[in-house]
Amino acid sequence: xxxxxxxxxxxxxxxxxxxxxxxxxxxxxxxxxxxxxxxxxxxxxxxxxxxxxxxxxxxxxxxxxxxxxxxxxxxxxxxxxxxxxxxxxxxxxxxxxxxxxxxxxxxxxxxxxxxxxxxxxxxxxxxxxxxxxxxxxxxxxxxxxxxxxxxxxxxxxxxxxxxxxxxxxxxxxxxxxxxxxxxxxxxxxxxxxxxxxxxxxxxxxxxxxxxxxxxxxxxxxxxxxxxxxxxxxxxx
Amino acid sequence: xxxxxxxxxxxxxxxxxxxxxxxxxxxxxxxxxxxxxxxxxxxxxxxxxxxxxxxxxxxxxxxxxxxxxxxxxxxxxxxxxxxxxxxxxxxxxxxxxxxxxxxxxxxxxxxxxxxxxxxxxxxxxxxxxxxxxxxxxxxxxxxxxxxxxxxxxxxxxxxxxxxxxxxxxxxxxxxxxxxxxxxxxxxxxxxxxxxxxxxxxxxxxxxxxxxxxxxxxxxxxxxxxxxxxxxxxxxxxxxxxxxxxxxxxxxxxxxxxxxxxxxxxxxxxxxxxxxxxxxxxxxxxxxxxxxxxxxxxxxxxxxxxxxxxxxxxxxxxxxxxxxxxxxxxxxxxxxxxxxxxxxxxxxxxxxxxxxxxxxxxxxxxxxxxxxxxxxxxxxxxxxxxxxxxxxxxxxxxxxxxxxxxxxxxxxxxxxxxxxxxxxxxxxxxxxxxxxxxxxxxxxxxxxxxxxxxxx
Numbered sequence: 260x261x262x263x264x265x266x267x268x269x270x271x272x273x274x275x276x277x278x279x280x281x282x283x284x285x286x287x288x289x290x291x292x293x294x295x296x297x298x299x300x301x302x303x304x305x306x307x308x309x310x311x312x313x314x315x316x317x318x319x320x321x322x323x324x325x326x327x328x329x330x331x332x333x334x335x336x337x338x339x340x341x342x343x344x345x346x347x348x349x350x351x352x353x354x355x356x357x358x359x360x361x362x363x364x365x366x367x368x369x370x371x372x373x374x375x376x377x378x379x380x381x382x383x384x385x386x387x388x389x390x391x392x393x394x395x396x397x398x399x400x401x402x403x404x405x406x407x408x409x410x411x412x413x414x415x416x417x418x419x420x421x422x423x424x425x426x427x428x429x430x431x432x433x434x435x436x437x438x439x440x441x442x443x444x445x446x447x448x449x450x451x452x453x454x455x456x457x458x459x460x461x462x463x464x465x466x467x468x469x470x471x472x473x474x475x476x477x478x479x480x481x482x483x484x485x486x487x488x489x490x491x492x493x494x495x
Numbered sequence: 496x497x498x499x500x501x502x503x504x505x506x507x508x509x510x511x512x513x514x515x516x517x518x519x520x521x522x523x524x525x526x527x528x529x530x531x532x533x534x535x536x537x538x539x540x541x542x543x544x545x546x547x548x549x550x551x552x553x554x555x556x557x558x559x560x561x562x563x564x565x566x567x568x569x570x571x572x573x574x575x576x577x578x579x580x581x582x583x584x585x586x587x588x589x590x591x592x593x594x595x596x597x598x599x600x601x602x603x604x605x606x607x608x609x610x611x612x613x614x615x616x617x618x619x620x621x622x623x624x625x626x627x628x629x630x631x632x633x634x635x636x637x638x639x640x641x642x643x644x645x646x647x648x649x650x651x652x653x654x655x656x657x658x659x660x661x662x663x664x665x666x667x668x669x670x671x672x673x674x675x676x677x678x679x680x681x682x683x684x685x686x687x688x689x690x691x692x693x694x695x696x697x698x699x700x701x702x703x704x705x706x707x708x709x710x711x712x713x714x715x716x717x718x719x720x721x722x723x724x725x726x727x728x729x730x731x732x733x734x735x736x737x738x739x740x741x742x743x744x745x746x747x748x749x750x751x752x753x754x755x756x757x758x759x760x761x762x763x764x765x766x767x768x769x770x771x772x773x774x775x776x777x778x779x780x781x782x783x784x785x786x787x788x789x790x791x792x793x794x795x796x797x798x799x800x801x802x803x804x805x806x807x808x809x810x811x812x813x814x815x816x817x818x819x820x821x822x823x824x825x826x827x828x829x830x831x832x833x834x835x836x837x838x839x840x841x842x843x844x845x846x847x848x849x850x851x852x853x854x855x856x857x858x859x860x861x862x863x864x865x866x867x868x869x870x871x872x873x874x875x876x877x878x879x880x881x882x883x884x885x886x887x888x889x890x891x892x893x894x895x896x897x898x899x900x901x902x903x904x905x906x907x908x909x910x911x912x913x914x915x916x917x918x919x920x921x922x923x924x925x926x927x928x929x930x931x932x933x934x935x936x937x938x939x940x941x942x943x944x945x946x947x948x949x950x
Contacts, residue, residue, distance in 0.1 A: 359671075360678045384744040397569050397743045398681040399652060404746075418746055423769055424656035428746035433832075439749045440653055441764055442837030455834040456766050 366482050371405055371415075374476035380409045382429040384418065387468060387480045400487050403468050404429050404436070405478070406447050413478060415468035416450045417487045422457040427465075436465070531713045534946050536939065540614075542713035543607035544628070548704065549719050550600040553726070557593035558693065565645065567689035569682040572647035573740045580737055587920040588927070591730040597639045599726050601755050604632045605815075608784070612808050615796035617788040627707040629784045634700050636755050641692040647685070648738030649747035654756075655684055657773075664770040717935040717942075724931030731924030749825060749837070757822025758815060764822075765841040780811065802856075802863035809855035814848050821847075893944045897937055904933040 367388045377383055383405045386396045395401065405415045406429045416436065418426045425440035429447060436445035443457030450465035452458040466485030472478050520526055539546065564583060566575040579586035608628060611617065617625035640658065644651045663673035677684055741747065752760050762772040791804040798805045821844065826836040911926030 355671075358675045360683065384746070386743075394569050394682040395680060399656065399743055400680055402743050402746075419656070422660075423763065423773075424660040425653050426656070426746040430833075437833045439747055439833070440657065440837075442834040444832070444834045454832070455838070456763070456769070459766060459768075 368471075368479050368481045371478045371480055374413075374472065374478065377405070377407045377413075379407055379411060380431050380434065382406045382431070384428075385415075385480075387483075399426055402426070403480070405468075405470075406436075408447060409434060412448075413470055413472065414447060414450070415470055415480065416445075416447075417466040417468075417483075417485070419466075419487050420457060421452060421460060421462060421465060422455070527710070528708060529711045531711055532942075533713060533715050534942055537713070537715060537718075539715070539718050540610050542715060542718070543603055543610060544707075545713055545715070546718065546722050547600055547603040547607055549722060550596045550603060550726070551700070551704070553596045553723065554593060554600060555697065557589050557596065560589050561593060562693060567645065567686045569647070569685055572645060572685060573737070576646050577737055580735075585920070587734070588730075588924055591735050591921065591924060592727060594735040595726045595730040597642060598754075599722070599729075601635055601639055603722075604635050608632055609808060609812055612784075612787070613798045613805060615791075615798070615801060615804070618791075618794075618796060621709075622788045624707055624709060625788055626785055627703045629781060631700060631703050631707060633781055634696055634703070638692065638696045638700070639753065639755060641688045641696065643753055644688050645685070645692060646738060647741055649741050650738055650750045650752065652741045653747060653750050654752055655681070655688065659684060661769060661773040665774055666770070717938040720931050720935035720938060724928040724935065726928070727924050727931065728928030731921055731926075731928060734921035734924075749833075751823060751825070754819060754823075757820075758818035759822070761818045761822035761839055761844065764837055764839040765844050766838060767841065780814075783807065783811070798859075799862060799867050802859040806856035806859040809859065810852040813851035813855055817847055817851060893940060893947075897940055900933050900937050900940075904930050904937075907933065 369387060369389060371385045371387075372383055385403055385405055386401050387403050388401070389396055400417075400419055402418045403415050404418050404427070405413065407413055416427075418428070420427045420438040420440070420443055422438065422441055422443050425438050427436050427438045427443070427445065429435075430437050434447065435453075436447050436450075437443075438455065438457070441456050443455035444453055445451065445457070445465055446453050450467050452460070452463040452465075457463060464485060466483055466487050468480045469482040469484065470478055471481050561579060564575055564579050564586065566572055576590070579590050581587070611625070611628070640654065644655045644658070659673055659676050662676055663669050665672065676687055678687060739747070751757060759773055759777060762776055763769060765772065787804060787807070791801055793801065795801055798808075821839065828836065907926050907930045911923045911930065914920075914923035914926060
């Protein structure tokens with residue numbers, strides 16, 4: 260009986276049955292019918308005592324139990340079992356690797372279009388880098404907008420807005436890149452946000468695709484400057 | 496005579512089986528809950544939680560059926576939803592009920608929370624029930640959000656992007672959490688959201704519901720039938736649409752989120768940092784509701800005698816309404832600059848929120864200080880917190896009215912069937928819902944008749 264904690268509290272006999280029915284509480288010692296101590300245990304470990312006055316049907320006092328400084332045989336066995344349990348779970352630590360499947364953008368030289376196909380002040384949405392897998396190629400994170408500026412120059416940017424990753428588009432009538440969600444506006448010459456919430460962020464420049472134009476007038480994409488989805492560095 | 500004997504014996508046998516089953520059920524966890532079947536019409540305020548749970552069950556059933564045809568893939572998700580909506584028999588009705596039940600669940604959950612809040616029910620040892628309830632409410636909204644993202648229309652894609660982006664904006668853990676969501680790209684996000692929507696979040700919700708349930712559950716069958724009927728009727732009046740299919744080669748136009756997220760949308764549009772607007776402010780609101788039982792610890796339950804909590808509640812409710820409505824408003828003038836059209840003036844917006852907050856506290860403290868002392872019999876009045884009405888129908892009329900209603904129900908069913916057969920599944924839902932409402936009325940007449948027999 261040395262492990263039993265005992266405190267004198269008043270417990271009315273009427274409510275005594277309710278204690279036994281309660282799953283969390285177990286009655287440990289009963290001196291005589293009105294006084295009872297209840298051990299409170301959590302996951303099988305002694306964590307404290309709750310003194311219950313069942314007549315009032317509420318807890319009166321709660322305090323930690325005074326444990327014996329000597330480690331009892333029972334405690335030693337329990338801690339060994341706990342150690343074993345920890346060791347059994349340790350091999351599952353790299354479970355985070357299962358949850359994260361990272362992307363690799365294979366930088367490749369890829370033909371997008373020919374100069375002749377794209378009139379002045381217009382745009383073309385293209386996939387880069389193309390993988391051949393339709394699921395992957397339909398990914399908005401792999402979509403870019405090729406813009407032919409009114410001055411004839413070519414520029415290509417990611418369509419993922421720097422603010423909340425909505426999808427931006429080049430609007431020919433206003434000659435600017437606009438985000439339909441929260442109204443971020445980008446300058447098509449530089450890809451820098453000029454108005455709206457994206458302009459207030461530390462990183463204001465849309466990721467840009469490096470373009471190459473050969474003698475036949477074919478436009479090629481070759482590499483990306485910047486990270487698609489600002490703040491997504493972790494999954495690059 | 497012999498026939499009567501036989502039927503009596505048969506009835507006795509049935510009663511024996513019923514008793515036997517009831518005795519065995521006493522060994523199960525079911526008997527820990529006491530179901531109360533009210534014998535009169537009760538105000539539904541007392542059991543809004545039960546009604547919310549009923550919509551959860553409706554969502555579970557219709558959702559499981561939708562899983563038969565839905566394909567969580569970037570290329571075929573929209574097509575599969577279109578198939579359910581247009582080609583599969585009864586598919587439109589199932590999806591429509593699923594959608595409107597989700598709206599009803601969010602609305603009922605919020606209504607339930609505010610009613611319990613103003614009634615001070617988070618006291619009297621209900622703290623654990625209250626906290627699990629607030630968490631359940633947040634999970635309900637996340638569940639609905641992951642649900643409407645599965646359709647892969649333009650609104651879904653933008654919502655997915657914003658959700659992933661907001662996750663990544665959380666300091667310290669955000670990058671890690673976002674990369675769990677994103678995986679190797681958008682097609683992974685979709686299937687991850689699907690896993691959350693159909694399994695992970697509902698499972699957590701079910702576990703929390705078992706803790707959230709009080710010992711006594713009011714199972715008001717007529718009201719449950721009315722709620723189900725109302726969901727179906729609303730589905731018939733405003734059938735759920737498919738939305739514009741997302742084409743990766745055409746970036747979407749201006750798109751407003753579902754009504755339970757327009758509040759967040761309004762905060763984001765004021766131009767403040769996305770983490771503050773999209774994560775911190777809503778989290779703060781939730782935290783305030785989580786800790787209110789530990790702030791408002793007095794013994795008083797009535798709203799008038801708890802001016803601080805009531806002020807907080809009215810301010811919260813007012814802010815939710817203002818931000819939700821404001822989120823829907825976009826300047827319709829297309830000649831204006833997009834940034835200007837979408838921007839919400841922060842001074843006007845936060846000013847309105849500050850004014851509603853001040854007004855809420857001013858009103859409740861004013862009432863508490865000046866009006867309440869003059870109402871002497873106040874405490875006597877507020878004693879009975881569940882209102883009861885007795886809608887009595889006398890003996891002969893009782894049977895007649897049931898027969899009349901059954902006739903009406905029969906006709907309504909025929910109308911619904913005819914509507915369904917002629918290819919108007921959405922309009923048929925109005926009749927299907929009406930039939931359920933008549934069922935509710937008959938249930939009520941039945942119980943009042945049984946009460947009369949006892950009396």
